[in-house]
Amino acid sequence: MTRTTRHSRQSIGRRLRFQQLLIFEKVVEAGSILAASRELAMTQPAVSKAVHEIEAQLGGALFVRGKFGVTLTDFGSLFERHAKSMLAELRYLAEDLNASQTGVTGHVIVGTLIAASATLLPQAITRLRQAAPDIAVTVRVGPNSALFPALARGELDVVVGALPEASAAGLREDDRARLTHVSLYDEALRVVVGVQHPLARRRKIHAADLQEQEWIVPTSDSVAYGAVRHFFEQQELPLPRQPVESISILTNLELLRSGPMVALMPQSAAMRFAKSGLLAVLPMEGLGTFGGVGYTTRSDREATPATRRFIAAIEEAAEALSQRRK
Template sequence: MKSSVLTVSRKLKFYQLVVFDQVVQSGSLLRAAQILNMTQPAVTKVIHEIESYFTAPLLVRSNRGVRLTELGEVVLRRARAMLAELRALTDEVQAHHEGVSGHVVVGTLISASASLLPLALRLLKERAPQVLVSVRIGQFDQLFPALIVGEVDLVIGRVPDDWRGREESRTLGFDSLYEESLSIVAGSRHPLHDQAVSSLADLQAYPWILPPPGSLLRRTVNGLFAEADLPLPANVIESLSVLTNVALMQDQNTVGLLPMKTARQLSGQGGIRSFTFGTPLRFGGIGCFYAHNREPGPAARLFRECTRLASERHVISD
């Protein structure tokens, strides 16, 4: 039977999409039922109803859980976009009745999560304490698709150097917030902190923590070593976890990299120190990304304003 807007709209309900989305997130019908406070048969019934509307399976069940069919991926992408609009509608109505409240989901990268983001969140809570904020940390290949379909309202992080040529630039825009530099750091008692370190070559033989391949920061690091005509260090751990990296550097031997703002913040706690190379190492611009095709709710609009205010304070504090 051919599907149409009329036939689907008569049958499909938003709560069914919520259940479908939760099943995919949970990876199993049982876990989704527990999270939604439903019985497993009730969740199974909802999935069967949705599949009957589209006259094809959306999920493949196995002993390991569930996975999406090709059609299921199409339906999930559109369902999440509709649920994002429903969340925005709910926030708009709530704001009309009670003032700014609601829920904003923010994606962030290492470049902003330790310094700019906390300041922006404090400013938001000063203005609208009722707003619920969910923070999702990840890389661009995870956060940009989520922003496009509406799972995430805004993403704060480094602007890719090749942004104009990227596919995402057609559907996403960004507010330019500030320019960030890069610091090479180690434990505060690293032996070379008391010596004249003039280049990467002085540090290359030490153990290093590098960003994973494919991340924006890794491309920057690869460029730094290439410009210095040096191979990447041989003794490497790949990690983007700030807490893990700082802990590893407490051996007073391992060297790592952090955005300068983050390095300054952590240096004040005595755990790490930055090496000085004379000329600052450029990291790139930091921006607040948003979707062109979706009107943000009041909570997201307010948070976007708070990121701009936070960036102004950020720059003044340098």
């Protein structure tokens, strides 16, 4: 008969050590005990021992060992979610202690979406660097289905870009309640092509001209997908057949530059790339909005001093962009 391990806050607190959590996190990231030991500058037996200790303390296997590495078990995935939250709280503690002792320092981890990565975010980072040069910034790009759950777990400090619908994909109901969305401005939608595209030389474009084009569209789990789908419905166009699905700015720029492709972009990003000579904005008006652009933070904990300075920089940058559009 299998014995069930009963846990309490006190029992877990006595058994688990933060060093074990850090080792567990690295094994998950590296995908193998050997790779994790190299990155941690530890021996392989020491890393294996730490993993075995956690498994013994929790009463379940965390990994399935295979020839080419390890993968999380269901039990391991459950533990990973909580381990990430505990390690995030350690980072917050370090940030607060450093800020109280040394002033304006720290580290902000920002998740971003296509609506902010070309204009709003770079300008905000520039403002932050000018005001507080000792604050480090890490930027992670991805769809909202990955970024918002990461924010809820504490892996990110703030997400900047297009704001999601109330039922954001990838978020559990309790996680949605932990996030606060702040709208900064509405972003218009523009159709863009490479400067060598035949449509780039046209002075007037009709919706029918776009029907047989090769399209780049955002992935279906991104915030931008709803706005793009609405565009095709509004223009009475069928959804593109076999489009390239991508939210990577660099990939999309190269596809547009080197081939006869068409894409939709937020106006601020489209105009920035057009001004740089990378893209052409097609002369079409009344395309609707890309959606609201802003930032999202956790509502269940106070932002670190570094994050508060970054948010102030985001709001200042958004105000400057709004003034230029008037």
